[in-house]
Amino acid sequence: MQPTPSNAREGALPILLDWLRQRAVEHEIHEHAATFTARGTARAEGVDPRTFAKVIGVRTNDDRTFLLVLDATDRVDLLKAGRALQADRVRLLTEAELTALTPDCEAGALPAVGSLFNVPMLADHAVREDRDISFNAGNHRFSVRVDRSAWERATEVRYADLAAESDTRPAWAKS
Numbered sequence: 001m002q003p004t005p006s007n008a009r010e011g012a013l014p015i016l017l018d019w020l021r022q023r024a025v026e027h028e029i030h031e032h033a034a035t036f037t038a039r040g041t042a043r044a045e046g047v048d049p050r051t052f053a054k055v056i057g058v059r060t061n062d063d064r065t066f067l068l069v070l071d072a073t074d075r076v077d078l079l080k081a082g083r084a085l086q087a088d089r090v091r092l093l094t095e096a097e098l099t100a101l102t103p104d105c106e107a108g109a110l111p112a113v114g115s116l117f118n119v120p121m122l123a124d125h126a127v128r129e130d131r132d133i134s135f136n137a138g139n140h141r142f143s144v145r146v147d148r149s150a151w152e153r154a155t156e157v158r159y160a161d162l163a164a165e166s167d168t169r170p171a172w173a174k175s
Contacts, residue, residue, distance in 0.1 A: 012104040012138025016111050020146070023070075023154040027146045034140040036108060038072035045134055045143055049073050053127060053135040054142075055110040057098050058118075060087035065101065069116045069123035069135075074163035084122060084160035109136040111144070113155055121155060124162040128152075 013061040013092050020027045032044035038054035045052070049072040056068045056076050066085060068076055102110055102117050112135040116120030127133060127148070134145040151157075 011098040011106065012102070012111060012116065013142055014115060015104060015116060016137050016144065019113060019116060020144070022153075024152075025146050025150045025154050027144045029137070030134070030143045030145060032140060032143070036140060038136075041136065041140075042072050042134070045145075047145070048135050050126070051130045051133055053112045053123075053133050055112050055135065057093035057101060057110070058085075058090050058162040059093055059097070060085055060116055062087060065093070065119055067110065067112070067117075067119050067121040068162055069112045069121060069127055069157065071124065071126050071130075074124060074126060074166070076162055077164040080161050080163075081122075084162060088150055106140055109138055109140050111135055111138055112151070114157075115155060122160050122162065123157045123158050125159050126163060128159055 002140055032041065034124045035041040035044050036126045038052050039049045042049035042052035043114065051070040053069045054072050057065065058081060059065050068081060070076060078090045082088065093101065099107055101119065130148050133151060134143050137144050158164055
């Protein structure tokens with residue numbers, strides 16, 4: 001475990017690190033050049049993008065809010081998310097809604113810890129395949145890497161099929 005970098009004393013990072021320590025989740029802090037996509041952050045961190053978790057905020061038609069966690073290489077399928085959340089419709093949160101929900105975080109840099117914001121969280125089944133995962137630490141310059149199973153226990157995340165199919169061949173070419 002590493003100490004909190006002295007230049008990271010703003011935003012959600014100290015809150016996230018305290019949360020991880022309180023739950024005995026071993027973690028590494030990674031500082032990198034500012035990045036604005038999950039894939040870009042994975043590259044900057046030097047990890048496989050399939051082990052970098054991106055966090056997506058959604059709202060159901062009955063006004064429930066959730067955070068969805070997917071591998072950086074995947075896209076969310078809102079129809080699948082609706083089924084998993086038992087909702088007729090699911091939509092992405094707007095940037096303004098995300099900012100209101102997570103005021104200490106920079107837009108697009110949410111950590112994969114819904115309880116920091118009192119928001120339930122679901123992860124795609126592919127996340128479960130990773131031994132370690134990384135995710136943004138509330139800003140575009142820091143990320144954390146954790147043992148996936150420890151993160152899973154601490155967050156009490158539920159799993160569901162959330163990712164869009166990645167096979168881009170025409171329907172006639174799929175078997």
